[in-house]
Amino acid sequence: MSEIAGAPGAADPAGGPEPTTTERKTSEVLHFAVRNPKLLIGLGIVLSLLLLGIFGPFFIDQDPNEYVGPKSQPPNGEYWFGTTSFGQDVWAQFVYGLRSTFLIGAFGGGVAFVIGTTVGFVAGYKGGIVDEILNMLTNVVLVLPALVVLIVITAYLEVRGVFIQGVFIGLTSWPWAARAVRSQALSLATRDYVDLARLSGRRTWRIITTEIAPNMSSYLVMSFILLFGGSILIAAGLDFIGLGPSNGVSLGLMLESAMKWSSLYLGMWWWFIPPGLGITMIVGSLYILNVGLDEVFNPKLREL
Amino acid sequence: MWRYIGRKLFVYLLTFVIAVTINWMIPRFMPGDPVRSMLSRASVGNPEALERMNEYYTGVFGLDTPLHEQYLSFWAGLFRGDLGISVMLFPQPVLDIILRSVPYTLALLVPAILLSWIVGNRIGAFAARKKLLDNTILPVGYILTAMPYMWLALLLAWSLGIVADVLPTANGYSPSLRPEFSWLFISSLISHWFLPFLSMFIVALGGWAIGMRNMIIYELEADYSNYLQALGAPTRLIRRYAFRNAMLPQITGLAVQLGTVLSGALLTEIVFNYPGLGTLILQALNNRDFFVLQGTFLFVVVGVLIANFIIDIVYVLVDPRTRVQMTGGAA
Numbered sequence: 001m002s003e004i005a006g007a008p009g010a011a012d013p014a015g016g017p018e019p020t021t022t023e024r025k026t027s028e029v030l031h032f033a034v035r036n037p038k039l040l041i042g043l044g045i046v047l048s049l050l051l052l053g054i055f056g057p058f059f060i061d062q063d064p065n066e067y068v069g070p071k072s073q074p075p076n077g078e079y080w081f082g083t084t085s086f087g088q089d090v091w092a093q094f095v096y097g098l099r100s101t102f103l104i105g106a107f108g109g110g111v112a113f114v115i116g117t118t119v120g121f122v123a124g125y126k127g128g129i130v131d132e133i134l135n136m137l138t139n140v141v142l143v144l145p146a147l148v149v150l151i152v153i154t155a156y157l158e159v160r161g162v163f164i165q166g167v168f169i170g171l172t173s174w175p176w177a178a179r180a181v182r183s184q185a186l187s188l189a190t191r192d193y194v195d196l197a198r199l200s201g202r203r204t205w206r207i208i209t210t211e212i213a214p215n216m217s218s219y220l221v222m223s224f225i226l227l228f229g230g231s232i233l234i235a236a237g238l239d240f241i242g243l244g245p246s247n248g249v250s251l252g253l254m255l256e257s258a259m260k261w262s263s264l265y266l267g268m269w270w271w272f273i274p275p276g277l278g279i280t281m282i283v284g285s286l287y288i289l290n291v292g293l294d295e296v297f298n299p300k301l302r303e304l
Numbered sequence: 305m306w307r308y309i310g311r312k313l314f315v316y317l318l319t320f321v322i323a324v325t326i327n328w329m330i331p332r333f334m335p336g337d338p339v340r341s342m343l344s345r346a347s348v349g350n351p352e353a354l355e356r357m358n359e360y361y362t363g364v365f366g367l368d369t370p371l372h373e374q375y376l377s378f379w380a381g382l383f384r385g386d387l388g389i390s391v392m393l394f395p396q397p398v399l400d401i402i403l404r405s406v407p408y409t410l411a412l413l414v415p416a417i418l419l420s421w422i423v424g425n426r427i428g429a430f431a432a433r434k435k436l437l438d439n440t441i442l443p444v445g446y447i448l449t450a451m452p453y454m455w456l457a458l459l460l461a462w463s464l465g466i467v468a469d470v471l472p473t474a475n476g477y478s479p480s481l482r483p484e485f486s487w488l489f490i491s492s493l494i495s496h497w498f499l500p501f502l503s504m505f506i507v508a509l510g511g512w513a514i515g516m517r518n519m520i521i522y523e524l525e526a527d528y529s530n531y532l533q534a535l536g537a538p539t540r541l542i543r544r545y546a547f548r549n550a551m552l553p554q555i556t557g558l559a560v561q562l563g564t565v566l567s568g569a570l571l572t573e574i575v576f577n578y579p580g581l582g583t584l585i586l587q588a589l590n591n592r593d594f595f596v597l598q599g600t601f602l603f604v605v606v607g608v609l610i611a612n613f614i615i616d617i618v619y620v621l622v623d624p625r626t627r628v629q630m631t632g633g634a635a
Contacts, residue, residue, distance in 0.1 A: 136315060136318065139315050139319075140315060140318055140319045140322055142560065143315075143316070143319050143559075143563070143608060143609060143612055144319060144322075144323060144563070144605060144608075145562070145563035145566050145567060145604060145605070145608055146563055146564075146567070147563070147566075147567030147570070148563075148566070148567065148570070148600075148601055148604050148605070149326070149601070151585060151589075151597070151601070152326070152327070152330060152597060152598060152601045153326075153330060155589055155594070155597055156330055156331065156594075176560065229450065233450075233452060234567075236452045236454075237452065237453070237454070237567055237571050240452070240454050240571055240574070241570075241571070241574065241585065241586060241589065242586070242589055242590070243589070252452075255452070255454060255455065255458070258458075259454070259458070259574070259575065264458060264461055264462055264466060264473070265466065267466065269462060272455070272458050272462075273459075275455075276451070276452055276454075276455025276456075276458065276459070277455075279450075279451075279452050279455065280447060280450050280451045280452070280455065282450075283450035284443075284446050284447040284449075284450035284451075286450075287446040287449065287450055288443060288446050291442070291446070
């Protein structure tokens with residue numbers, strides 16, 4: 001790996017004065033990205049499941065909850081993943097479930113990301129009393145167990161949809177991202193170029209978005225990926241307890257109905273294995289993708 | 305030191321107040337009539353009884369008094385230990401029902417958290433910076449943390465409980481026994497406890513192993529490690545120092561992960577129909593018993609706060625630096 005050690009920028013992690021053009025930087029990141037097996041494998045699995053979730057439902061004619069086939073069939077040529085004890089097609093449910101799983105991840109993760117980064121940036125950049133208050137708020141939400149709060153809140157909703165679920169998940173799962181962003185912003189806020197921007201009289205929001213955020217963009221991307229995976233897991237838990245979207249399809253709801261109609265005791269493994277496997281594969285490859293990204297962006301980790 | 309503990313206590317107190325306020329607000333400000341929807345599911349056939357229950361619960365919620373009075377009387381009830389009367393098990397107080405379930409949840413949660421933490425840390429420390437081990441343990445760890453708790457529970461129940469038929473897969477003890485202090489009952493308790501415990505232990509393990517591995521790598525790059533290495537100290541010694549330093553963030557991590565592991569315990573209990581708080585929540589939801597649900601919520605929050613506080617104190621005891629800083633600051 002001798003050619004990597006001499007690569008421009010790689011030996012200079014502290015962001016020194018040496019100017020590297022954006023073009024050069026992009027190609028450098030790409031150079032490491034295509035050589036990182038963790039990144040490629042993770043991305044490959046996530047993308048293929050995403051494509052399946054987006055385009056798969058177009059090839060399925062019936063509603064996923066419709067009773068189409070013979071009851072309790074193990075996987076066969078016609079019903080790839082078998083059928084439930086009501087004769088629903090598990091493959092159809094799985095494909096639609098993937099779609100809603102990605103939706104809830106993007107939605108819940110997105111809401112959490114917006115709240116978390118905003119709180120983190122403002123707290124880290126402003127400091128002082130604003131920081132104190134926001135930090136206290138973060139700590140309060142952090143110690144509240146998210147799933148239990150969500151159970152109590154959603155239990156009172158008469159009709160539940162993916163949208164509402166995503167908003168509530170976002171509202172409860174942002175604190176650690178706020179903490180992480182805050183500590184990064186705190187160290188960046190005292191840099192010379194930020195001081196310069198402040199002297200030139202720019203708005204706080206402009207300074208945050210143009211001076212601070214771009215310098216931690218990789219960090220932000222990784223936070224979003226983790227929030228994405230986290231929301232999927234929380235949503236699956238909610239669905240499993242029976243607080244999922246009403247009349248919807250999701251991998252968590254599949255697990256719920258498999259449990260409720262005792263597929264376990266009937267030996268219908270094809271009912272509960274695919275949904276859990278789907279969730280594990282999505283979230284697990286997101287995490288592994290994240291490690292890969294970390295190695296690509298962080299020169300210190302490249303030698304490993 | 306007292307300032308530090310005081311600050312922490314203040315945050316926990318604030319959290320408690322907020323949790324109680326959420327608890328009070330939800331039934332009042334959510335769309336829909338909580339009393340009506342609760343009673344409609346409670347399947348009370350007799351219209352006269354329905355009318356009386358309706359009256360009773362409107363009185364319990366205090367829905368006919370002004371808002372601030374409702375709030376104050378809610379707190380007053382809380383301090384009397386009054387969490388209301390259950391709907392599904394009608395004349396029983398909610399507090400009694402919850403207290404009956406708590407021991408089961410604690411029996412699952414405490415060993416699972418502590419053992420997975422200890423074993424995970426060991427595995428992570430062992431794997432760090434060893435190419436082959438690292439490349440196998442890292443993906444396995446990530447896959448384990450990505451697993452939904454209930455799915456692993458289902459897999460274990462199916463493979464070990466149903467297919468291999470070696471362990472029971474439901475309830476807290478054999479339904480043919482009565483709770484008593486005898487060998488038969490205790491062995492039944494343990495055999496029913498084992499599978500839920502195992503599934504929680506495995507899922508939690510991965511996260512700790514990964515966290516420890518990353519921390520060890522970070523510590524091995526620190527100046528003191530390089531210095532020790534330059535002095536020719538044995539690798540084992542350097543790793544031991546790194547391990548002790550890496551423990552500190554892992555203790556903080558324990559506090560952060562508490563909520564996740566707790567939700568995992570609730571979900572795992574549901575799979576195994578284990579008579580703890582998770583199963584209680586599910587029953588309360590199915591019966592629309594909001595008193596039990598909200599009581600459980602408060603109980604869980606208080607438990608998490610107490611556990612956080614214990615972890616804070618442990619941290620002060622374990623890390624000599626914070627202790628010195630704090631006594632220095634107080635003097």
